[in-house]
Amino acid sequence: MTDQNDWYRAIVLARLIAANDLRVSNEILDISDALKIAAKNGELTEAKAIEIADKLIEKSLELSKSSGDLNYTVTKLVGAV
Numbered sequence: 001m002t003d004q005n006d007w008y009r010a011i012v013l014a015r016l017i018a019a020n021d022l023r024v025s026n027e028i029l030d031i032s033d034a035l036k037i038a039a040k041n042g043e044l045t046e047a048k049a050i051e052i053a054d055k056l057i058e059k060s061l062e063l064s065k066s067s068g069d070l071n072y073t074v075t076k077l078v079g080a081v
Contacts, residue, residue: 006076010073010074014073017073020066024059024062028060031059032056
């Protein structure tokens, strides 16, 4: 029964991480859209570009860590099956 509980917890965790990955990916798209709009409207100053780049780096690192967590969880899940 413990193996089934481990399997279920791994599935729930994998789903949670995947949902978080989707949220972060959508935030990256929003930031990228803001960059394109600012450039198109001629509002892309050096300070604005740095601000947007910092946000993109932050979200990319967040997504990278979360993806690593998902990879670990899936590996554990495969071991539990």
